[in-house]
Amino acid sequence: MKIGFIGGGNMANALIGGLVKQIDPTQIWVVEINAEARAKLAEQYGVQTQATLDHNLQALDVVVLAVKPQSLPAVAQALQPYVQQALIISIAAGIRATDLSRWLGGHPRIVRTMPNTPALIGLGVTGMAALPAVNTADRASATQIMQAVGQTVWLEQESQLDAVTALSGSGPAYVFYFMESMLAAGQQMGLSADQAQTLVMGTFVGAAQLAAQASDPVSTLRERVTSKGGTTAAALEVLAAQQVNNQIQSALEAARLRAMELGDELGGATP
Ligand SMILES: NC(=O)C1=CN([C@@H]2O[C@H](COP(=O)(O)OP(=O)(O)OC[C@H]3O[C@@H](n4cnc5c(N)ncnc54)[C@H](O)[C@@H]3O)[C@@H](O)[C@H]2O)C=CC1
Numbered sequence: 132m133k134i135g136f137i138g139g140g141n142m143a144n145a146l147i148g149g150l151v152k153q154i155d156p157t158q159i160w161v162v163e164i165n166a167e168a169r170a171k172l173a174e175q176y177g178v179q180t181q182a183t184l185d186h187n188l189q190a191l192d193v194v195v196l197a198v199k200p201q202s203l204p205a206v207a208q209a210l211q212p213y214v215q216q217a218l219i220i221s222i223a224a225g226i227r228a229t230d231l232s233r234w235l236g237g238h239p240r241i242v243r244t245m246p247n248t249p250a251l252i253g254l255g256v257t258g259m260a261a262l263p264a265v266n267t268a269d270r271a272s273a274t275q276i277m278q279a280v281g282q283t284v285w286l287e288q289e290s291q292l293d294a295v296t297a298l299s300g301s302g303p304a305y306v307f308y309f310m311e312s313m314l315a316a317g318q319q320m321g322l323s324a325d326q327a328q329t330l331v332m333g334t335f336v337g338a339a340q341l342a343a344q345a346s347d348p349v350s351t352l353r354e355r356v357t358s359k360g361g362t363t364a365a366a367l368e369v370l371a372a373q374q375v376n377n378q379i380q381s382a383l384e385a386a387r388l389r390a391m392e393l394g395d396e397l398g399g400a401t402p
C-alpha cells in the first residue's frame with residue numbers, strides 16, 4: 132500500500148512517526164510546500180518528499196489530507212486530477228466529507244478522521260466516519276493505517292466527529308495545560324524544575340495507566356486518594372468552588388462549536 136500525505140506538519144509528523152515503525156518508509160510520499168519541513172521529514176523518517184501536487188500522486192493507494200482546514204478547499208481542488216483511484220483520508224477539523232467530496236469532483240471514497248498527537252508514540256486515538264459509498268475494504272485500509280498509531284473508534288454519525296475533535300483531538304492540549312500548571316505550582320512551592328518534572332510526569336503516567344487498567348470508575352479512584360479532612364480534599368474544594376468541572380465542559384463545547392463553525396464557514400463558502 133502506497134500512502135501519501137498532503138501537508139507534512141505537526142499531525143502528519145505524528146502519523147508518519149508511528150507508521151514508519153510498521154510500513155517501509157519508501158512507500159510513504161509527503162507533499163509539503165515548506166523546504167525545511169520536507170528536508171526534516173526525509174532525514175528523520177526516510178520518506179519520499181516533494182513540493183507540489185503532480186502526476187506522481189497517481190501511484191498512491193491512499194492519500195491523507197493533513198493541511199489546515201483553511202487550505203483544504205484549494206488543495207482538494209488542485210489534487211482532484213491525481214487521486215481518482217485513491218482512498219482519501221482527511222484529518223482536518225470540521226471539514227465535512229460531503230464538502231470534501233465536492234471539491235474533489237464528486238469523489239466517493241472518503242473517510243473523515245480525527246486523530247491526536249500521541250500517535251507519534253503509537254498511543255493515539257482516532258475517531259472515524261465514512262461516506263456511505265465507502266466499502267468494507269476501504270474502511271479496513273483506513274482502520275489499518277490509523278491503528279498503526281493507536282486505537283480507533285468508528286462513529287455512526289459523521290457529526291459526532293466534532294465532539295471527538297473537542298474531546299481527544301484537542302484533548303492532549305488540555306492535559307499539557309494541566310501539566311504546565313502543576314509544574315509551575317511545584318516550583319512555586321520550592322521544588323526544582325527537574326524534581327517537578329519527574330513528579331508531575333510520573334503522576335500523569337501513573338494515574339492514566341491506573342485509570343485505564345482499573346475496573347472501578349474514575350470517580351472511585353479519585354475518592355481513594357481523598358482522605359476525609361486531608362490534603363486532597365482541601366485541593367478539590369478549591370476546584371469545586373471554582374466550578375472547574377463546568378469550565379472544562381464549557382471549554383470542550385467551545386471546541387466542538389468551533390469545529391462545526393469551520394465546517395460551515397469553509398464548506399458553505401466554496402463551490
Ligand atoms: N495538531 C493536532 O493536534 C491535530 C491536527 N489535526 C488536523 O490536522 C491538520 C494539520 O494540522 P497541523 O499538522 O497541526 O498543521 P501544521 O500547520 O503543522 O501542518 C500543515 C502543513 O501543511 C503544509 N501545507 C500548507 N499548504 C500546503 C499545500 N498546498 N501543499 C502541501 N503542503 C501544504 C504546511 O507547510 C504545513 O507544514 C489540520 O487540518 C488539523 O485540523 C487533527 C488532529 C489533531
Ligand SMILES: O=C(O)[C@@H]1CCC=N1
Pocket residue numbers: 224296300301
Ligand atoms: O486545534 C485544532 O484545530 C486541531 C484539531 C484538533 C487538534 N488540533
